[in-house]
Amino acid sequence: xxxxxxxxxxxxxxxTFADLVAPDREKLLTCIQCGTCTASCPTAHAMDYTPRQLxxxxxxxLKEEVLSCNSFWLCTACYSCTxxxxxxxxxxxxxxxxKRMALSTGVAKRHATAHFYEAFTETVRRHGRIHDxxxxxxxxxxxxxxxxxxxxxxxxxxxxxxxxxxxAAGVNIKxxxxxxxxxxxxxxxxxxx
Ligand code: SF4
Ligand code: SF4
Numbered sequence: 215x216x217x218x219x220x221x222x223x224x225x226x227x228x229x230t231f232a233d234l235v236a237p238d239r240e241k242l243l244t245c246i247q248c249g250t251c252t253a254s255c256p257t258a259h260a261m262d263y264t265p266r267q268l269x270x271x272x273x274x275x276l277k278e279e280v281l282s283c284n285s286f287w288l289c290t291a292c293y294s295c296t297x298x299x300x301x302x303x304x305x306x307x308x309x310x311x312x313k314r315m316a317l318s319t320g321v322a323k324r325h326a327t328a329h330f331y332e333a334f335t336e337t338v339r340r341h342g343r344i345h346d347x348x349x350x351x352x353x354x355x356x357x358x359x360x361x362x363x364x365x366x367x368x369x370x371x372x373x374x375x376x377x378x379x380x381x382a383a384g385v386n387i388k389x390x391x392x393x394x395x396x397x398x399x400x401x402x403x404x405x406x407x
Contacts, residue, residue, distance in 0.1 A: 216309050220274075220279070226276060226278075227274060227275035228275040228276075228277040229275050230275075231272060231275045231276075231277045231280070232275065233282075234311075235308055235312060235313070236272070236303075236304070236308050236311070237304045237307045237308065238304060239374060241295050241301060241304070242269060242273065242308070242376055243273060244301050244303070245266075245269045245273070245301060245303060246300070246301065247266055247270060248266075248297060248300060249264075249266045250295075250298050250300065251264075251266055251269075251294075251295035251298070251299055251303075251305050252265050252266040252282075252295075254294035254295050254298050255292075255294065256292060257288040257290060260284075260288055261284060261353050262283035262284045262287070263283050263285050265285070265295050265305055268283070268285050269303070269305075269308075272308075273344065278321075281315060281316045281319060282316075282321050283319040284327065285309075285312075285317040286312035287316075287325050287327035287331075288311040289306065291306055291309070292306075293306050296333060302338040307322065313331075314404075316328065326353075326357045329356040329357040330357075332356065333350075333351075333352035333356060334341075336352055337349045337352065338393070339386065339393065339397050340382075340384065341385050341386050341389050342386060342387030342389075342393045343385060343387060344385075345382045345385045346377075346379075347369070347373075347378055347382070349360075350365070350369075359402075
């Protein structure tokens with residue numbers, strides 16, 4: 215990413231941001247910017263801000279800049295950063311929190327990855343596992359409708375070879391009620407946060 219200069223005026227900064235984001239604010243503030251988290255991260259190369267840069271932006275309170283970047287959406291939750299951080303900072307959990315915050319503030323709508331997450335949970339909740347065609351239909355419908363056209367040929371080829379099924383009901387697991395119970399419990403826990 216090209217070098218970016220921030221005008222750190224009071225209007226741009228949210229001093230409460232670090233409190234809201236980090237599971238342990240005090241620890242996050244002890245980040246020494248060593249870059250071990252970034253060096254350990256398999257997806258840092260594709261992020262708008264590397265994990266190390268992200269922690270600094272959070273410390274400064276640049277809430278909008280953080281929530282509108284793609285970094286946390288690309289986190290695969292591999293925990294390498296967390297296990298190697300010399301300060302014991304809960305980097306991965308912080309990435310989870312950023313995802314939740316971006317969704318609840320509406321900022322996430324700018325990122326296709328957020329739509330993919332939504333499509334994924336929608337189809338898993340309905341069937342207990344992934345139905346590929348439904349997943350991609352929901353995803354394209356939410357985000358990139360025109361891009362769906364370029365995948366039509368691939369979809370047809372896969373269907374002809376029996377690699378994907380159009381029968382959504384056919385993929386249902388036996389105890390769908392248990393899956394629904396898991397989702398309800400997760401929603402209940404989310405409300406308590
Ligand atoms: S590894 Fe830990 S201390 Fe080092 S930059 Fe990352 S978060 Fe900060
Ligand atoms: S948990 Fe996320 S941020 Fe940390 S190293 Fe893995 S992908 Fe990168």
